[in-house]
Amino acid sequence: MTNIAATASSSTETAAVPTTLAKGFVNRLVIIIPYLWLLFLFLVPFIIVFKISLSQTAISMPPYTPVLDFKDGVSGFLAGFRELNFDNYIWLTQDALYFNAYVTSLIIAAISTILTLIVGYPIAYGMARAPATIRPTLLMLVILPFWTSFLIRVYAWIGILKPEGLLNQVLLATGLVSQPLVILNTYTAIFIGIVYSYLPFMVLPLYSSLEKMDYSLIEAAQDLGCPPTVAFWKITFPLSLPGVVAGCLLVFIPAVGEFVIPDLLGGSQTLMIGKTLWNEFFSNRDWPVSSAVAVILLLVLTIPIMFFQQAQAKAQEQGR
Amino acid sequence: MIRKALLLSATSAFLTLFTLSGHAEDRVVNVYNWSDYIDSSIIDDFTKKTGIKVVYDTFDSNEILETKLLAGGSGYDVVVPSANFLARQIQAGVFQKLDKSKLPNLSNMWDVISERTAKYDPGNEYSVNYMWGTVGLGYNVKKVQAALGTDKIDSWDVFFNPDKLAKLKDCGVYVLDSPTDVLPAALKYLGLDPNSTSPDDISKAEEALLKVRPYVRKFHSSEYINALANGDICLAIGWSGDVFQARNRAVEAKQGVEIGYSVPKEGAEMWFDQMAIPADAPHVADALEFINYMMTPEVIAKSSNYVLYANGNKASQQFVDKAILEDPSVYPDEETMKKLYTIAPYDPKTQRVITRTWTKIVTGQ
Numbered sequence: 001m002t003n004i005a006a007t008a009s010s011s012t013e014t015a016a017v018p019t020t021l022a023k024g025f026v027n028r029l030v031i032i033i034p035y036l037w038l039l040f041l042f043l044v045p046f047i048i049v050f051k052i053s054l055s056q057t058a059i060s061m062p063p064y065t066p067v068l069d070f071k072d073g074v075s076g077f078l079a080g081f082r083e084l085n086f087d088n089y090i091w092l093t094q095d096a097l098y099f100n101a102y103v104t105s106l107i108i109a110a111i112s113t114i115l116t117l118i119v120g121y122p123i124a125y126g127m128a129r130a131p132a133t134i135r136p137t138l139l140m141l142v143i144l145p146f147w148t149s150f151l152i153r154v155y156a157w158i159g160i161l162k163p164e165g166l167l168n169q170v171l172l173a174t175g176l177v178s179q180p181l182v183i184l185n186t187y188t189a190i191f192i193g194i195v196y197s198y199l200p201f202m203v204l205p206l207y208s209s210l211e212k213m214d215y216s217l218i219e220a221a222q223d224l225g226c227p228p229t230v231a232f233w234k235i236t237f238p239l240s241l242p243g244v245v246a247g248c249l250l251v252f253i254p255a256v257g258e259f260v261i262p263d264l265l266g267g268s269q270t271l272m273i274g275k276t277l278w279n280e281f282f283s284n285r286d287w288p289v290s291s292a293v294a295v296i297l298l299l300v301l302t303i304p305i306m307f308f309q310q311a312q313a314k315a316q317e318q319g320r
Numbered sequence: 321m322i323r324k325a326l327l328l329s330a331t332s333a334f335l336t337l338f339t340l341s342g343h344a345e346d347r348v349v350n351v352y353n354w355s356d357y358i359d360s361s362i363i364d365d366f367t368k369k370t371g372i373k374v375v376y377d378t379f380d381s382n383e384i385l386e387t388k389l390l391a392g393g394s395g396y397d398v399v400v401p402s403a404n405f406l407a408r409q410i411q412a413g414v415f416q417k418l419d420k421s422k423l424p425n426l427s428n429m430w431d432v433i434s435e436r437t438a439k440y441d442p443g444n445e446y447s448v449n450y451m452w453g454t455v456g457l458g459y460n461v462k463k464v465q466a467a468l469g470t471d472k473i474d475s476w477d478v479f480f481n482p483d484k485l486a487k488l489k490d491c492g493v494y495v496l497d498s499p500t501d502v503l504p505a506a507l508k509y510l511g512l513d514p515n516s517t518s519p520d521d522i523s524k525a526e527e528a529l530l531k532v533r534p535y536v537r538k539f540h541s542s543e544y545i546n547a548l549a550n551g552d553i554c555l556a557i558g559w560s561g562d563v564f565q566a567r568n569r570a571v572e573a574k575q576g577v578e579i580g581y582s583v584p585k586e587g588a589e590m591w592f593d594q595m596a597i598p599a600d601a602p603h604v605a606d607a608l609e610f611i612n613y614m615m616t617p618e619v620i621a622k623s624s625n626y627v628l629y630a631n632g633n634k635a636s637q638q639f640v641d642k643a644i645l646e647d648p649s650v651y652p653d654e655e656t657m658k659k660l661y662t663i664a665p666y667d668p669k670t671q672r673v674i675t676r677t678w679t680k681i682v683t684g685q
Binding site for chain 1: 387389499684
């Protein structure tokens with residue numbers, strides 16, 4: 001693939017000037033597309049949610065008071081600007097419920113991410129080291145579960161984990177346990193559900209960074225008398241770090257807001273932010289407060305990730 | 321050759337039919353109803369009789385329906401929210417008043433039900449009852465018999481008495497994750513007004529629920545259907561229709577699971593699903609014709625016979641299967657009917673207190 005792209009670009013470089021101009025335009029367009037994507041699918045929805053979070057509930061359609069609209073012209077907009085208040089955000093600090101829900105969600109997501117990494121790394125490593133002929137098949141097998149509805153796959157775990165389920169039947173039949181294990185409706189079930197569901201998001205980036213690795217580095221280390229485990233921690237793991245980071249972010253971020261898995265597999269005592277948001281939106285019909293919960297969730301996730309990326313960029317620069 | 325000719329004439333006849341019905345303006349009605357909630361032949365019959373095409377779409381929670389309605393521009397002509405949701409939606413201006421001159425079949429309706437739905441929709445100006453039911457106890461007959469030594473469940477005591485529920489803990493207890501259905505039941509069990517919004521009463525109900533909380537495996541509003549049907553649990557506080565669905569699935573599965581449903585003798589909450597027309601409905605005349613058709617005694621009886629719910633249509637009762645009509649868990653006797661109560665919608669402040677209390681009961685926080 002890379003070779004073809006290289007030859008293609010070198011052939012265009014030799015072409016006449018107008019083509020280079022066109023190429024510059026195309027290049028710029030390619031850069032613009034992700035920004036447009038961010039603008040329309042992230043920034044605009046976020047601004048809408050943020051606007052709702054500053055309003056108050058009302059029994060109307062839609063069920064909140066309008067804020068910052070241009071109905072009364074620019075002066076009305078400016079007057080509304082002065083009346084803005086952050087009551088809904090203050091409300092979130094007055095009940096420990098919200099804080100606890102955020103913390104629980106972050107802890108559950110962090111543990112799940114580490115578990116997914118532990119399970120996913122050997123898989124990705126095995127795939128990257130497998131003969132090139134069967135790699136596409138292995139890759140296919142990782143993606144295959146996506147062909148079935150996510151909901152159905154989570155439901156299937158109920159059948160496996162329940163007291164009279166498959167797992168307990170096997171364990172009882174083999175005599176490993178004398179009483180059925182209670183797994184369903186516990187935190188363990190949530191971890192199993194998240195690790196299972198998000199595993200492909202961990203394996204794919206890991207695989208892509210491990211596959212690119214130059215295996216002769218390991219051979220060199222072995223030639224110099226480095227034991228395999230040390231070679232792994234000194235060479236393989238650091239080189240796969242970009243994949244580790246990408247995989248962890250891809251698992252951690254959606255896991256924090258996860259709603260379906262804790263709802264189906266977890267117990268009722270599980271208090272995660274997704275459920276809290278659901279309660280605010282549907283039970284209390286309080287769109288403004290639930291929007292505030294969502295905005296805070298976004299900040300809780302985005303700010304540390306931004307710092308992390310900055311630190312990484314710095315480290316890379318120093319490395320050079 | 322003959323066959324070909326036949327085929328040709330059949331096609332042309334079909335085409336003429338098609339163009340004929342197409343000529344009189346394409347009449348359409350967009351219906352949004354609960355899933356598994358109608359005998360689909362009713363829809364076909366309606367189209368055959370009136371030429372109005374029905375676009376039938378389904379939802380499975382009031383919350384989803386409400387969100388669509390409140391956001392506006394849903395494009396639906398007939399929707400079927402539950403009455404407590406409907407009441408708030410009327411206040412929010414979601415619906416339009418029904419033109420009763422277009423609904424001659426209203427005379428078939430059952431005053432016992434209409435009187436109660438008027439609590440949510442004063443004068444029944446915006447809605448017509450489709451089906452109604454109760455919030456009661458669904459149970460696995462054999463497992464309850466084994467755990468308690470009796471399969472006669474007729475009181476909330478089996479749930480709110482910690483000694484009794486403790487015995488059912490191991491075989492599994494599920495409860496609706498719905499404070500507006502379960503807290504009133506606790507109030508009723510304690511002999512208080514199920515509609516009470518006083519903080520004292522609510523905290524008493526909270527206390528009663530916290531006492532039995534350790535024995536509840538899960539609070540969830542739909543999983544109990546499968547859990548009951550598969551024999552995974554032995555007791556659930558649930559909606560009557562859902563428990564009947566579990567009962568039917570258990571019968572179909574032939575695994576020897578037998579499901580019972582009981583309307584507790586202390587009294588149980590009644591729920592109503594109401595047909596209404598959104599204010600911005602694009603096909604109002606067709607919607608009215610649809611609602612009127614659904615009030616035809618034979619039609620709504622057919623629906624009851626299929627979904628196994630009671631309907632609010634008095635004249636239909638002669639067409640409802642005897643087994644359903646005489647089943648006290650579907651059509652409770654007059655004595656029980658008197659004890660059934662309805663829950664008025666809460667104001668936003670009370671709703672917040674109730675939701676917060678519920679979170680405390682369910683999660684311990």
